Amino acid sequence: METTDIGLWGVPLAMLGGAIRVSTPFIFVSLGEAITERSGRINLGLEGTLVFGAMSAYAVAVMTGSPWLGLLAAALAGLCFGLFHGWICKFPKVNDIAIGIALMLFGTGLAFFFGKPFIQPSAPDLPAIPFGAWSDIPQVQAALNVNVLFLIGGALAVFLWWAFRNTHIGLIVRVVGDSADAARAMGLNPNTVRLLATGVGGALAGIGGAYLSLYYPGSWTERISSGQGLMAVALVIFARWNPLGCFAAALLFGGAGALGPALQSVGVTQGYYLFYAAPYILTLIIMIATSSPSRTLAGAPGELSITK
Amino acid sequence: MTGKFMLSRRDLLKTSAAGAALGLASAAFPIRAARAAAATVGFIYVGPKDDYGYNQAHAEGAASLKGVEGISIVEEENVPETVDVQKTMESMINLDGASLIFPTSFGYFDPHMLAMCAKFPDVQFRHCGGMWNKDKHPMNAGSYFGYIGMGQYLNGVVAGHTTKSKKLGFVAAKPIPQVLLNINSFLLGARAVDPAITCQVIFTGEWSLAVKEAEATNALIDQGADVVTCHVDSPKVVVETAAGRGAFICGYHANQSPLAPEKYLTGAEWNWAKVYKMFVDDLMAGKPLPNFTRGGLADGFVKMSPLGPAVGEAARKQFDATLAEMMKGGFSVIKGPLKSNKGAVVATEGQAFVETAIELESMDYLVEGVVGSTA
Numbered sequence: 105m106e107t108t109d110i111g112l113w114g115v116p117l118a119m120l121g122g123a124i125r126v127s128t129p130f131i132f133v134s135l136g137e138a139i140t141e142r143s144g145r146i147n148l149g150l151e152g153t154l155v156f157g158a159m160s161a162y163a164v165a166v167m168t169g170s171p172w173l174g175l176l177a178a179a180l181a182g183l184c185f186g187l188f189h190g191w192i193c194k195f196p197k198v199n200d201i202a203i204g205i206a207l208m209l210f211g212t213g214l215a216f217f218f219g220k221p222f223i224q225p226s227a228p229d230l231p232a233i234p235f236g237a238w239s240d241i242p243q244v245q246a247a248l249n250v251n252v253l254f255l256i257g258g259a260l261a262v263f264l265w266w267a268f269r270n271t272h273i274g275l276i277v278r279v280v281g282d283s284a285d286a287a288r289a290m291g292l293n294p295n296t297v298r299l300l301a302t303g304v305g306g307a308l309a310g311i312g313g314a315y316l317s318l319y320y321p322g323s324w325t326e327r328i329s330s331g332q333g334l335m336a337v338a339l340v341i342f343a344r345w346n347p348l349g350c351f352a353a354a355l356l357f358g359g360a361g362a363l364g365p366a367l368q369s370v371g372v373t374q375g376y377y378l379f380y381a382a383p384y385i386l387t388l389i390i391m392i393a394t395s396s397p398s399r400t401l402a403g404a405p406g407e408l409s410i411t412k
Numbered sequence: 413m414t415g416k417f418m419l420s421r422r423d424l425l426k427t428s429a430a431g432a433a434l435g436l437a438s439a440a441f442p443i444r445a446a447r448a449a450a451a452t453v454g455f456i457y458v459g460p461k462d463d464y465g466y467n468q469a470h471a472e473g474a475a476s477l478k479g480v481e482g483i484s485i486v487e488e489e490n491v492p493e494t495v496d497v498q499k500t501m502e503s504m505i506n507l508d509g510a511s512l513i514f515p516t517s518f519g520y521f522d523p524h525m526l527a528m529c530a531k532f533p534d535v536q537f538r539h540c541g542g543m544w545n546k547d548k549h550p551m552n553a554g555s556y557f558g559y560i561g562m563g564q565y566l567n568g569v570v571a572g573h574t575t576k577s578k579k580l581g582f583v584a585a586k587p588i589p590q591v592l593l594n595i596n597s598f599l600l601g602a603r604a605v606d607p608a609i610t611c612q613v614i615f616t617g618e619w620s621l622a623v624k625e626a627e628a629t630n631a632l633i634d635q636g637a638d639v640v641t642c643h644v645d646s647p648k649v650v651v652e653t654a655a656g657r658g659a660f661i662c663g664y665h666a667n668q669s670p671l672a673p674e675k676y677l678t679g680a681e682w683n684w685a686k687v688y689k690m691f692v693d694d695l696m697a698g699k700p701l702p703n704f705t706r707g708g709l710a711d712g713f714v715k716m717s718p719l720g721p722a723v724g725e726a727a728r729k730q731f732d733a734t735l736a737e738m739m740k741g742g743f744s745v746i747k748g749p750l751k752s753n754k755g756a757v758v759a760t761e762g763q764a765f766v767e768t769a770i771e772l773e774s775m776d777y778l779v780e781g782v783v784g785s786t787a
Contacts, residue, residue, distance in 0.1 A: 114634050121634075122627055216460075216490065223462045226671070243634040246657060321626040321649040322656075326460050326490065330621050362627050368614040369631035373785030380617055380624075 114243065115366045121247030122362020123355045124254055125320050129154065129312035129329075130354035131257035133336030134343065135264060136308030138350050140186075141340055142268065143301035144281040144294065144407030145193060148204030150309040151333025152211020153185045157313025159215035162324035165227035171318050174227065175253075178314035179307045185211060186306020190299035200409060208333070216326050223325055230319045253315050260308075261351035268347070277301055281405035294407075309333065342387055344403040357383050450482035451511050451695055453688075454504035456497060457489040458517035458645075459620065465646035465665040470516045470540070472666065473684025483692055486510060493519030501528045505535055512695055514688070516540045529553045536701055538691060542773070544704055551703065556687055559708035559767040561597040562738050563680025564641070565745045566716055567662035568601020569734055570677045571639040572609055573727030574660050575602070580611040581637030581659070583628045585619045585644045587786040589775040594643050594680075596779045597745045598662070603781060605730065612637055613784030619645040629653040639677070651676070660722060667717045678731070679717035686712045708767050710741050742766055752777035753784075 133150050140147045157178035165174030189207055193200045233255070236248030268274040280287045280297040287294050316332070317324045339357065343349030364379035453474075461471035467489065477483055486508045491497050497520050504510040505528075513535060515525050521539045529537050529550045537553045544555035571580050580602055584591050599611040612635060614628040625642070629650050632640055640654040641662035648671060651661050655672035663669070663679020687705065694701050707713035716735070719728060737743055744766050748759035758777055759765065765772055778784055 114631065118627075118631050118634060121630065125630075126623055126627065220460075220462075223460055224464075246630065246634070316623075321622045321653060323622075323648055323652055325463060325622065325646060325648060327620045327646070328622050330623060332623075361624070362631075365614050365616075365624065365628040365631040366634075368628075368784065369612060369635045371783055373783070374787065376615055376785075377617055 112370055114370050115363075117243055117247050118362045118366030118369070119359040122366070123359035124247070124250055125358065126361050127354040127358030128251065128254045128257055128315045128320070129332045130336045130339060130357055131254070131261065131351055132312030132315065133309045133333050134339040134350040134354055135257070135260055135347055136182075136186075136305035136312070137337050137340045138305075138343070138345055138347055139264070139277065139308070140298075140302045140305035141408060142281045142345055142405055143277045143298045144284065144405055145190070145200045145298050145302055146204060146337075146408060147186065147189050147207075147302055147305055148201055148334075148337060149185065149189055149207030149211060150204075150305070150337060151329065151331065152208035152215075153182045153306050153309040154211075154313040154316070154333035155329050156185065156211040156215040157182050157310030158317035158328050159219040159222065159313075159324055160310070161314030162227050162317040163219065163222045165318055166222055166225045169228060171228050171230045174318055175230065175311060175314045178310040180310070182310020182313070183303050183307040185310070186303040187299060189306065190295075190302035193302075194295040194299065219324055219326065227318060227324070229322055230315070232319070251315070251319050253311065253319065257354075258351060261347045264347035278405075281407050284407055309336075312336070338387065341404075342390065345405065346403060356386065360386055451692075452484045452486060452504075452509050453477065453692065453695075454501070454508065454510035454513040455485065455487045456491050456500055456504075456513070456515045456517070456520065457487070458493060458519075459490060461487065461489045463646040464648040464651075464668050464671065465644070467516070467645070468666045469682040470514075470684055473682070473686075473688045474514075476685035477688055477692055480689070480692055480696075482696060491517075493517055493524070495524070497524045498528060501525070501537075502531075505532055510535065512536045512538070512691065512701070514538055514540065525553065526550070536695075538701065538705075542706070546703065554701065554703035554705070556691075556705040558682055558687075558713035559706065560680050560682065560714045561593045561745055561767060561772075562709050562743065563714050563716060564594040564597040564662075564664075565601035565604075566731060566734060566738075567641055567664075567678060567680055568598040569604060569730050570719070570723055570727045571598070571641070571660070571662055572602030572605030573724055573730065574677055574722065575609065575639045577636045577638045578606065578609045579636045579638065580609060581629070581632030581635075581640040581654075582611055582613040582782075582784075583625055583632070583640065583642035583644060583650050584613055584615050586617065587615055589773055591643045592775045592778060592786065593746075593772055594664075595782055595784070596775070596777075598641055599779060599781050600745055601734075604734070605727075609781065611782050613778065613782055615784070616644065622649045625649045626653045630657065633657045633659050663717055669717055669720060674721065676717070676720045677723055678719050681715050681717055683712055683715040706768070708738075709735070710739050746772065746779075751780045753780050753782050755780075 160181040161174035161178035164177035165171045192203050232249045232251045235250050236245035280294045284294040316328050339353045343353045360383040455474040457467040459467045461467050488500050491500050518541050521543045525537050529552050542555050542557050582595050602609040616624045626649050639660045642650040647664050651668045651671045654661050655675040660675050662677050669676040744764035747764035749761045750759040752758050
């Protein structure tokens with residue numbers, strides 16, 4: 105193996121690489137949740153969907169030898185979870201947050217149950233594009249090995265941002281999310297819109313899970329997720345329900361998460377627990393700095409059960 | 413017949429009147445008396461039992477008992493270190509009739525296992541770790557553990573021969589004495605080959621954090637480490653990430669060579685099969701079980717993975733010679749003169765700590781050559 109001594113350059117490089125490697129599940133789950141919440145529902149079950157997506161993607165990839173079929177399976181499984189959530193929540197007096205928590209536990213439990221035989225075998229990985237091929241430094245090449253899902257996630261964020269503003273479907277989702285009464289007056293059925301929005305959100309969360317098991321870290325174990333699904337839901341609020349904000353917040357989270365290991369690797373070894381807390385401290389600071397006691401959160405959909 | 417046999421064995425463990433217990437017990441536990449198996453042994457794991465790591469090592473030990481005459485095994489995995497483990501133990505005792513239970517995770521001991529020891533004085537509990545103390549804890553409890561530091565020393569010997577950059581990497585969970593001893597042993601093994609070698613350590617802060625372990629592995633390799641080992645619950649992610657980056661790997665807990673056959677050098681593995689067989693033999697013979705059991709490589713508690721294809725001739729020779737030396741007993745990894753990486757003297761000239769030395773169990777330093785900090 106060729107190595108080059110990069111010294112302190114390792115830290116910014118690791119943060120860049122970490123941002124790209126670690127952020128993808130955050131991107132997909134938060135974009136999915138942004139769609140769901142924009143339609144006026146909260147789906148806290150995305151952590152379960154993520155874990156189930158990771159398991160089903162890995163299982164299908166092992167059985168068929170194709171990571172793309174695995175990805176498809178994860179998206180379909182996520183869609184089913186999302187639709188299930190959306191369907192239950194249409195009944196009166198059903199609390200979407202409680203259903204979300206139930207589905208989170210259900211999804212992880214089901215994934216553990218079906219995932220047992222797939223812990224040992226190895227599945228093929230999703231491909232990455234070597235954007236670092238111009239460099240002779242292996243570290244740079246490794247950091248710039250960008251998975252296709254990251255690029256798709258970035259494109260999707262831009263597309264959603266555009267679509268919410270400029271398309272008819274985007275308008276429908278926003279109307280349903282801001283005022284169910286106005287939507288009904290327009291002849292829209294809020295439940296149908298929310299059902300579909302939650303379904304799409306679930307499918308995206310499933311894809312986020314597939315990234316975990318099929319690319320980075322790239323194996324199925326029962327502890328594959330360290331709460332990415334839950335953090336991504338928080339990121340949506342952090343990003344003010346803006347898809348571009350979700351993308352940026354996910355990058356920030358990934359980069360900040362890489363800070364702890366990178367600093368230790370260059371010899372800054374004191375207080376690593378504090379560095380590991382960096383992403384969360386960052387979130388807290390921004391939340392506090394941008395909140396106000398006199399108004400609701402800017403950009404919050406009016407129908408969300410947390411804003412009502 | 414079997415019922416009688418069971419009860420008389422249990423009576424040996426009890427100090428109270430045998431006759432009364434016999435009558436009472438057969439009335440109170442008719443189900444157990446009717447069981448065909450002579451004894452049921454329960455195993456409890458904190459994670460999945462096929463995790464290529466800590467839990468798999470225990471599960472392999474449990475699986476080795478399955479052919480033993482008269483013994484049946486009950487297992488439960490993914491049991492959190494909460495009141496859940498108490499429920500698991502109760503159900504193993506009441507429903508499966510377990511008379512010996514191995515709760516294998518560190519956090520099961522206090523208060524969970526101790527509570528069950530008080531509630532079921534007839535049942536034997538042996539915990540993996542070193543926490544049992546005869547002054548403080550009941551006699552139906554106990555501890556067993558292995559000294560795996562010398563396994564990491566042997567890992568270091570092979571790593572020292574294999575590395576070209578003279579930099580090794582170590583992904584560690586938490587800076588507790590046992591982890592620190594493994595890190596120090598790994599480096600000292602490598603320094604037995606070339607005293608210029610250094611080892612970079614990254615602590616992830618948790619026993620199982622897949623993404624952070626992958627990040628740590630990448631960061632180590634970015635800084636030039638070309639042989640990586642770890643001390644986390646499941647080394648699978650570290651092994652796969654390191655192999656994907658082209659680095660060599662020394663394993664830990666169990667044999668991870670199937671994950672990276674070309675890059676896997678060797679590994680320090682637990683050999684719990686030997687320990688569990690020992691307990692079960694005592695149980696079947698009606699002998700009291702030992703309360704405090706420990707051993708290392710020489711005692712067969714620990715073993716090494718077979719050397720991988722990337723291990724060179726010189727490495728193989730030194731590995732075999734060091735192993736032979738260790739098997740004689742009395743080998744010391746930590747011996748003077750030795751300084752910590754902060755410059756403090758940890759062993760003076762002529763001072764040596766064998767693996768059983770009590771001083772090693774409060775290790776709070778990293779030796780010279782390890783880049784990292786314990787806090």
